[in-house]
Structure formats: C-alpha cells, structure tokens
Amino acid sequence: MNYWLVKSEPDKYGWHHFTEQGRAVWDGVRNYQARNNLQAMxxxxxxxxxxxxxxxAVVxxxxxVxxxxxxxxxxxxxxxxxxxxEPLMAFDRPVALAQIKADPLLQNMGLIRQSRLSVMPVRPDEFELILAMGK
Incomplete structure (x- = not known):
C-alpha cells in the first residue's frame, strides 16, 4: 500500500463537500509531477x-477506489x-501545517519541501504520525 496527500481549498471543495458526495473524481490537476503521482495511485x-x-491542515x-x-x-x-x-474518516483534530512544520520527524515531508504540489506521496512513517496526531 502507498500513502498520499491531496490538497483542496475548503471554499471550493472541502472535506464537507467530499463527505456529502461520498465519492469524488479528483480532477483539475495540471501539473506534471502531480499527474504522475495520480498515475501511481x-x-x-x-x-x-x-x-x-x-x-x-490535514482534516x-x-x-x-x-x-x-x-x-x-x-x-x-x-x-x-x-x-x-472515497472518504474514510474525518480527523478528530485537524493537523495544522504549523504542527507538521514543528515536528522534526516531518521535516522532509513533501508538504513542507514542495508546498505548491497538489498531489504528493507520503512516507509510511509520516502517514502514521499524522494519523496519530489527528486522532
């Protein structure tokens, strides 16, 4: 299994939109690196x-699917x-970018190093840490 992070502006398509829909076509990606990441999913x-x-924040x-x-x-x-x-679960506590930046174990995360990329891989250890922070 692989782990990823996708970004969306909450006013345009936030978590609440996603959960109301129940399933989303993740479209509109127009960056080659992000496109390559979609192809790898x-x-x-x-x-x-x-x-x-x-x-x-990660929400x-x-x-x-x-x-x-x-x-x-x-x-x-x-x-x-x-x-x-498809959505699986909302975080009990959103994990703010400031928290991620403050954690030494997350300093090499793509979210920090390539902040403008909309679809990026996440290492298993980063994924588990952010998941734990959100519960």
Whole structure:
C-alpha cells in the first residue's frame, strides 16, 4: 500500500463537500509531477485530505477506489488523468501545517519541501504520525 496527500481549498471543495458526495473524481490537476503521482495511485491506497489556502491542515482520510483514467473535463487532451477517492474518516483534530512544520520527524515531508504540489506521496512513517496526531 502507498500513502498520499491531496490538497483542496475548503471554499471550493472541502472535506464537507467530499463527505456529502461520498465519492469524488479528483480532477483539475495540471501539473506534471502531480499527474504522475495520480498515475501511481492504486486501489486501496490511503490518502490524507489537506485543506489548503485557508485552514491549512490535514482534516481527513480517504482511499483510492478507482485508478487513473483520462480526465473527462479535458477530453481532447490525453496528458491529464483523474482518480476516484472515497472518504474514510474525518480527523478528530485537524493537523495544522504549523504542527507538521514543528515536528522534526516531518521535516522532509513533501508538504513542507514542495508546498505548491497538489498531489504528493507520503512516507509510511509520516502517514502514521499524522494519523496519530489527528486522532
């Protein structure tokens, strides 16, 4: 199993939107590195859901339920893909970016090193630590 983090602005598509929908097509990714990360996702992989811009915290856990396929929002451009995600659980306590930055064990996390990337891998030890912080 692999672990990932996806970012979304809560005012545009937040955790509450995601849980109301129950399943989401993760579209709109237009960065090659983030696209490559979407292509690497496998069914059952765990995904941290991060509120960016406002809130700036990991707020929940999701899982990949459908692997990469062509992005239906750009049918004439085969470069872009989507995956489908389902929510698993909301965090009891959102894990703020400030907490992540303050933890020495998370200093190499992509969220800190590549702050603008919208889809990124997370190491198993980072994933477990953030999950524990959120419970």
């Amino acid at each position: 496998r069914i059952g992989d765990q995904v941290l859901f991060y509120h960016s811009v406002t809130g700036m 929940g856990l999701a899982q990949v 459908r692997e990469a396929y062509p992005d239906p929002t750009v049918p004439d451009d085969p470069r872009w893909v989507v995956v489908e995600l």
